[in-house]
Amino acid sequence: MDRLDTVVGELDALVDAGRLTGFVCGVRQDGRTLIAAGGSRSPDGSALDPDTVFPLSSNTKPVGGVLALRMVELGILALDDPVATLLPELSAPRVLTRPGGPIDRTVPAGRQITLRHLLTMTAGVGWAGEGSPLTVAMGERQIAPGPYPPPMEPDEYLRLLGSLPLADQPGVGWYYHTSSDVLGVLLARATGATVADLVADHITGPLGLADVGFTADRERLPTSYGLGPDGGLRALDTVDRFAHPPRFESLACGLTSTVSDYLEFLDVLVGGGVVLGPQYVEAMTTDRLTPRQRADAEGFIAPGCGYGMQVEVRPDGAVGWAGGLGTIGYVDRRTGRGAAVFTTQSYDVPGTAEALDTVWALLR
CATH class of the missing domain: 3.40.710.10 (DD-peptidase/beta-lactamase superfamily)
Incomplete structure (x- = not known):
């Protein structure tokens, strides 16, 4: 808990400095989840709560990898x-x-x-x-x-x-x-099924994840922000987008989730549980890049890291991914400890990358 308190203090400091609008973060290990929230749903809005549902953007990709395998x-x-x-x-x-x-x-x-x-x-x-x-x-x-x-x-x-x-x-x-x-x-x-039905039948249903889906209650979605042309915050239309069923159910960027549900999903990348056999988890979380491909991936994956099947593979045993709308989730396969930090602002906003980097302290 001390580690979570420290990270929450760092994130609260970013909020106080005007570099972060709001966040929910959490850790999970041995079936126990701890969640904390800070900041607000909008610059002058109500406080974010731990059950806020966020658009995942590219954090959807690991879900797609599990489903395919x-x-x-x-x-x-x-x-x-x-x-x-x-x-x-x-x-x-x-x-x-x-x-x-x-x-x-x-x-x-x-x-x-x-x-x-x-x-x-x-x-x-x-x-x-x-x-x-x-x-x-x-x-x-x-x-x-x-x-x-x-x-x-x-x-x-x-x-x-x-x-x-x-x-x-x-x-x-x-x-x-x-x-x-x-x-x-x-x-x-x-x-012959929809992607939404496949996700529900093979992932969210077996895991009991009630808040992962292609649509969400607009009252639980925060306002997301990008960088405006004047360098200030620009409200994005994520609430309207994710409050209605999409024409294209995307495994690249289309899901929403709470931090708590996403942490439970990350457990699958450790041993598979009720969703996926261990040999398929191993296949998914093994680096597949050639030297040429590693050069191509520069800027997307961190230096010294690899890429498996829809997840980054880090040399310290952590696997996961981040999303361009300001979310990140990884799990350490050696310890089973998962961590996630979800924010209300995209990567291009100053302060977002700094906020998401706190996930590494939560994993240690």
């Missing part, structure tokens, strides 16, 4: 089977002759995209660099990586994505985010 465990999918059987939009992709090059200079893909490629972010789809022709083209089609789900139906998303070339040959480079959205479409088509 559960489908492998059940024999519905196989890691190295081509996804084109279920995703014909990606059956004959073209590939840029040079990552970051013109999108009209392409060659045929040398291999098929597999589920393993999607899970490890090596499918050749994703963040292709600021200002690159492929990134611009994805933005024009509203399918570029970002903190919110694509504003369209899944079939339309795959059609638009399939109309563009891959940034790289499958299995060669590491490209962030988009693979997770493709993953959700794959799982839905493989099972």
Whole structure:
């Protein structure tokens, strides 16, 4: 408890200094969870409480990894089977002759995209660099990586994505985010169920997580803030976005959760529990990056760290991820201790990164 008190003091100091609007943080170990909250729902609003439901942004990705590996465990999918059987939009992709090059200079893909490629972010789809022709083209089609789900139906998303070339040959480079959205479409088509039903049936239901989902009660959602053009806080429309069912149930960025429920989910990454067999947890939390892919991932993963299947893998035994709307959650697989810090402001706001870095003190 002393460790949590110390971190709460640091976060409260950021609130008092005007660098942080609000936060909820917590630790969990051996089935016991401790939660604390500070700051407010808005600069002049009511206090945040421990049961606040936050938009997770990219903290959704580990949930997608667990769900996909559960489908492998059940024999519905196989890691190295081509996804084109279920995703014909990606059956004959073209590939840029040079990552970051013109999108009209392409060659045929040398291999098929597999589920393993999607899970490890090596499918050749994703963040292709600021200002690159492929990134611009994805933005024009509203399918570029970002903190919110694509504003369209899944079939339309795959059609638009399939109309563009891959940034790289499958299995060669590491490209962030988009693979997770493709993953959700794959799982839905493989099972005939919605992504929301799959999450409920295989993760949140078995774990008893009542507050993880694709929608949330707007009264429990805080106002989230980004950086405005004048350098001040700019209110984001996250409450309206997550108070209504989305057109696209995204495993890249679409879920909401309380800190308490997310900490319980992180327990799965230690031993699997009732959700996933230990061998699949081991597969998910093992570093998969080649030297080339590790270079591609620079800026997304910390120096000296790796990436498994939808999670960062740290050399100290911690695995997890962070979200661009100001959330982070990791668990130490050696000790079973999990920690999470959720804030009400995005990464680009001064003070957010400093707040999220306190998660490492909670894990020790």
